[in-house]
Amino acid sequence: MAYHKQMIPHEASPLHVSQNPKDAGFYNNPYAFYARLHALDAPVYWKEYGLWCVCGFDSVNNALRDDRFARLPPAGMPMPEHPPHLSDFAAVERHSLLALEPPKHTRIRKTVNQAFVNRHVTQMATDIEVLANRLIDGFESTNEIDLLKAYATPIPVTVIARLLGVPECECDSLLAWSHAMVRVYTMTQTKQEELDANQASKEFQQLLFDLIRQRRKSPTDDLLSHMVTLKTDPLSDDEIVSTAVLLLNAGHEATVHQIGNAIHTLLALNWPRTWVDDEKHGNAIVAESMRFDAPLHLFTRYAQQDVELHPNIVIQKGEEIALLLGAANRDPRRFNQADTFKPDRTDAASVAFGAGLHFCIGATLARLEMRIALNTLFKRMPDIKLAEQPQYQNSFHFHGLQSLNVKW
Numbered sequence: 001m002a003y004h005k006q007m008i009p010h011e012a013s014p015l016h017v018s019q020n021p022k023d024a025g026f027y028n029n030p031y032a033f034y035a036r037l038h039a040l041d042a043p044v045y046w047k048e049y050g051l052w053c054v055c056g057f058d059s060v061n062n063a064l065r066d067d068r069f070a071r072l073p074p075a076g077m078p079m080p081e082h083p084p085h086l087s088d089f090a091a092v093e094r095h096s097l098l099a100l101e102p103p104k105h106t107r108i109r110k111t112v113n114q115a116f117v118n119r120h121v122t123q124m125a126t127d128i129e130v131l132a133n134r135l136i137d138g139f140e141s142t143n144e145i146d147l148l149k150a151y152a153t154p155i156p157v158t159v160i161a162r163l164l165g166v167p168e169c170e171c172d173s174l175l176a177w178s179h180a181m182v183r184v185y186t187m188t189q190t191k192q193e194e195l196d197a198n199q200a201s202k203e204f205q206q207l208l209f210d211l212i213r214q215r216r217k218s219p220t221d222d223l224l225s226h227m228v229t230l231k232t233d234p235l236s237d238d239e240i241v242s243t244a245v246l247l248l249n250a251g252h253e254a255t256v257h258q259i260g261n262a263i264h265t266l267l268a269l270n271w272p273r274t275w276v277d278d279e280k281h282g283n284a285i286v287a288e289s290m291r292f293d294a295p296l297h298l299f300t301r302y303a304q305q306d307v308e309l310h311p312n313i314v315i316q317k318g319e320e321i322a323l324l325l326g327a328a329n330r331d332p333r334r335f336n337q338a339d340t341f342k343p344d345r346t347d348a349a350s351v352a353f354g355a356g357l358h359f360c361i362g363a364t365l366a367r368l369e370m371r372i373a374l375n376t377l378f379k380r381m382p383d384i385k386l387a388e389q390p391q392y393q394n395s396f397h398f399h400g401l402q403s404l405n406v407k408w
């Protein structure tokens with residue numbers, strides 16, 4: 001087939017779309033924009049990002065599984081580099097699973113996967129339930145609370161810190177470091193945010209190097225100990241630090257927002273609370289809330305060769321494209337009544353956890369945390385209501401609320 005060269009479509013073309021990601025109307029409700037894209041039934045060129053974007057469910061799902069696309073540019077092509085003021089951030093990123101492709105990705109991912117299986121994620125259910133109940137004990141006697149701060153935020157960070165073996169007294173620092181670091185992934189950060197992210201990476205690394213030293217001397221039963229005591233194919237300290245930072249950051253940021261988004265959806269729709277009362281329905285609510293209002297909306301990939309995305313749209317080798325996960329989950333060609341929250345749908349699916357090589361390692365843990373967090377909250381406090389209409393934070397990629405004030 002004769003390929004056309006990739007071209008930026010003329011501004012007058014319907015495939016050339018403009019949307020400021022920092023526009024409050026947009027980041028509060030990106031779904032109206034997505035509906036516009038779905039009506040075109042084609043990839044679009046998003047002017048503000050300067051990227052071709054894939055939005056349909058099948059196209060996003062296929063691209064995530066397609067080895068002609070990867071998280072890194074093809075061999076021999078320049079790698080994206082961080083400026084010198086992000087050197088500590090870059091050091092932490094260097095061995096992150098999300099910045100690797102096979103064979104190195106396969107080696108580290110295998111180790112983390114083994115460690116996750118060894119820790120028997122599902123056996124953590126009791127621990128999570130105790131934690132959720134303890135948090136509710138702390139605010140139940142008041143009559144209004146920001147659930148994002150008092151409930152959704154502490155659960156994931158405590159769970160992942162315990163799993164890794166980072167002392168729980170460090171949780172506040174972990175949250176602050178993680179918030180500072182994720183700003184750099186939004187592609188719209190300021191220089192000050194980059195400096196803060198670098199400082200956070202430096203302090204985070206220091207803590208982990210200290211813990212790794214301790215675990216080498218006296219290993220325990222945690223994931224850090226598992227990583228430092230590997231006999232075959234051991235990981236270097238730098239690889240362990242990158243992996244631990246990724247698990248801590250990825251492990252809590254998206255989960256906090258998904259717990260918040262799911263509670264918001266259920267309260268806004270006045271959903272019957274009995275639905276979350278048993279495991280089967282709880283799982284269906286969690287799955288549908290991930291489809292309906294997912295926390296991560298955009299990931300990028302580099303073409304490893306020229307790829308024809310659509311007739312007359314060819315992505316050239318080395319070019320970056322965006323995959324709009326949040327749009328794919330609302331594709332009317334894939335989902336019946338895509339904009340309706342229907343936990344009993346027979347066409348259930350979502351790409352909220354990605355797909356293919358980089359599919360979320362923590363998906364089982366995240367689903368478990370969400371089900372227990374929702375179930376415990378609605379069982380203990382069936383009368384909670386939204387105290388005000390919550391606002392989403394100004395970071396389109398991380399689609400989560402600024403706060404979630406509820407009353408009872």
Ligand code: HEM
Binds near residue numbers: 064251254295
């Ligand atoms: C609701 C919560 C979560 C959501 C929506 C989510 C979503 C995702 C997505 C979409 C990816 C794939 C990124 C890509 O393909 O470029 C991913 C990867 C990853 N996630 Fe999650 N995640 C969540 C929770 C967690 C948790 C709890 C952990 C760890 C305990 C975790 C650890 C990871 C890791 C390590 C990767 C990288 C995997 C790889 O590159 O091989 N995530 N996640």
